[in-house]
Amino acid sequence: MSLEGVESRLLIDGELTEASGSRVYDNINPATEEVAGEAADASLEDADRAIAAARRAFDETGWSRDLDLRKKCLQQLHEALVANREVLRPQIIAEVGAPLGLTYAVQQDTCIDDMLWDIGVAVDFAWERDLPENEFFGIKSRRVVVHEPVGVVAAITPWNFPFMLNLAKIVPALMAGNTVVLKAAPDTPWSATFIGKLVAENTDLPAGALNILTAFHPAEVGDALTGDPRVDMVSFTGSTAVGKHIAKRGADNVKKVFLELGGKSAHIVLDDADFAAALPGAAIGVCTHAGQGCAIPTRLLLPRSRYDEGIEQMAENMRGMKYGDPTNVENLMGPLISAKQRDRVLAYIEKGKAEGARLVVGGGRPAHLEKGFFVEPTLFADVDPDSTIAQEEIFGPVLSVIPYDDEDDAVRIANHSRYGLSGAVSSGSLDRAMAVARRIRTGTLSVNGGMWFAADTPFGGYKESGTGREHGLEGFVEYLETKTIAYPA
Numbered sequence: 001m002s003l004e005g006v007e008s009r010l011l012i013d014g015e016l017t018e019a020s021g022s023r024v025y026d027n028i029n030p031a032t033e034e035v036a037g038e039a040a041d042a043s044l045e046d047a048d049r050a051i052a053a054a055r056r057a058f059d060e061t062g063w064s065r066d067l068d069l070r071k072k073c074l075q076q077l078h079e080a081l082v083a084n085r086e087v088l089r090p091q092i093i094a095e096v097g098a099p100l101g102l103t104y105a106v107q108q109d110t111c112i113d114d115m116l117w118d119i120g121v122a123v124d125f126a127w128e129r130d131l132p133e134n135e136f137f138g139i140k141s142r143r144v145v146v147h148e149p150v151g152v153v154a155a156i157t158p159w160n161f162p163f164m165l166n167l168a169k170i171v172p173a174l175m176a177g178n179t180v181v182l183k184a185a186p187d188t189p190w191s192a193t194f195i196g197k198l199v200a201e202n203t204d205l206p207a208g209a210l211n212i213l214t215a216f217h218p219a220e221v222g223d224a225l226t227g228d229p230r231v232d233m234v235s236f237t238g239s240t241a242v243g244k245h246i247a248k249r250g251a252d253n254v255k256k257v258f259l260e261l262g263g264k265s266a267h268i269v270l271d272d273a274d275f276a277a278a279l280p281g282a283a284i285g286v287c288t289h290a291g292q293g294c295a296i297p298t299r300l301l302l303p304r305s306r307y308d309e310g311i312e313q314m315a316e317n318m319r320g321m322k323y324g325d326p327t328n329v330e331n332l333m334g335p336l337i338s339a340k341q342r343d344r345v346l347a348y349i350e351k352g353k354a355e356g357a358r359l360v361v362g363g364g365r366p367a368h369l370e371k372g373f374f375v376e377p378t379l380f381a382d383v384d385p386d387s388t389i390a391q392e393e394i395f396g397p398v399l400s401v402i403p404y405d406d407e408d409d410a411v412r413i414a415n416h417s418r419y420g421l422s423g424a425v426s427s428g429s430l431d432r433a434m435a436v437a438r439r440i441r442t443g444t445l446s447v448n449g450g451m452w453f454a455a456d457t458p459f460g461g462y463k464e465s466g467t468g469r470e471h472g473l474e475g476f477v478e479y480l481e482t483k484t485i486a487y488p489a
């Protein structure tokens with residue numbers, strides 16, 4: 001696949017522009033370890049200009065009050081993305097290491113299609129509602145509840161599903177009437193700057209309504225965005241550590257902070273489950289995009305009564321996983337995003353061994369792949385629920401199997417986590433699985449292989465997995481303020 005049509009310039013105040021001082025950095029292909037091209041390295045000066053432009057577009061243009069214009073502009077962007085799918089696809093594969101098959105789904109095409117739902121939800125939204133007449137202090141009043149945009153939104157996204165997450169933030173935020181400064185992850189700049197190119201060249205979006213920054217040192221530009229009083233809201237997806245930092249910075253001027261953070265989800269396989277139906281999905285889940293997904297169930301809870309049978313089947317499933325070159329559509333799993341992430345995952349594997357877990361499959365770098373930041377599909381059995389690999393997010397293709405005694409024990413272990421993002425339950429009885437699912441403290445749950453991911457599904461976490469919801473009606477409402485106006489009846 002050739003890399004044509006790459007756009008690496010920033011979008012600031014309606015202009016595609018180089019970073020100040022023409023600063024650039026290398027965008028590395030994680031499957032080949034080679035330089036795929038250049039990315040713009042925004043400075044504090046660029047961040048300042050982007051915030052000023054977003055502020056001006058919000059305060060001084062009619063954008064926030066013109067739903068028809070917003071619909072038109074976002075539809076123009078949708079059309080441009082549809083027309084450019086095959087230009088973008090190789091870029092996403094090259095910078096993310098995303099397997100080709102995933103680009104036909106959630107890494108690219110699904111989220112382009114989902115834009116229409118996001119546009120529609122704003123168009124159909126009940127922006128105002130009347131409350132019944134009331135009397136207070138002798139004054140009879142009528143009241144109207146009005147929904148309005150929050151203002152300037154700083155959207156900050158990670159590298160694992162960058163294009164999807166960029167759209168998941170900018171489309172509802174813009175449709176709600178906000179203006180946006182998007183800061184992409186340093187490892188995946190083009191998934192953002194390509195959107196900037198299409199916005200500049202194909203839409204009537206007013207200058208400053210959307211600004212796009214990429215930067216090599218994320219904390220510099222990131223801190224500038226999250227600490228700036230001209231920014232009204234931060235919409236962040238990333239690690240819990242950075243999320244906590246952002247929440248503290250936002251507190252200084254009481255910003256609205258919306259956080260989608262890490263996860264350590266559990267898949268409970270009940271003793272009456274059909275293992276042949278449930279377990280292949282558990283292996284595919286943890287190997288999809290090399291385990292670099294926040295909602296992937298990375299803890300597998302098996303009943304002691306059928307434990308050996310389960311481990312044997314899981315070992316077979318993990319050994320049969322196809323992985324390698326992400327441009328080969330047969331590969332489910334490509335590389336990790338960087339040498340740093342690969343080394344972090346390998347360090348967790350060593351920690352797992354040192355803390356007494358039994359390594360059943362994998363555990364290292366694949367001998368047959370000389371280049372690329374690959375890690376073998378890895379299966380640990382006999383994992384202590386308190387150990388590091390059962391508690392911390394590894395973000396690699398590493399599955400920790402934990403035995404449990406009975407249903408209550410399984411629920412207790414599943415909930416024994418500082419995270420609460422997602423999970424799964426498998427059982428021969430739908431009623432039994434649903435009852436267990438209701439006891440798990442997470443934002444989404446899959447029962448017997450059900451798929452919750454969709455544009456209309458609110459997604460987000462309990463506990464340290466975040467605050468607020470992305471996607472769905474709830475996701476749209478995150479980008480709104482609520483105002484009540486009263487007048488004499």
Ligand code: NAD
Pocket residue numbers: 156157158159160161183184185186218219220221222223226237238239240242243245246260261262263293294393395421460461465466
């Ligand atoms: P990260 O927290 O390191 O980085 C996320 C983003 O924050 C990047 O754009 C990064 O440049 C930026 N950033 C770093 N320091 C910053 C600062 N001081 N101020 C502002 N921004 C800053 O996360 P990552 O390693 O890119 O992504 C992996 C993490 O993202 C995992 O923990 C994963 O679970 C999480 N994630 C969560 C969801 C979800 O919806 N809950 C989805 C995808 C990924």
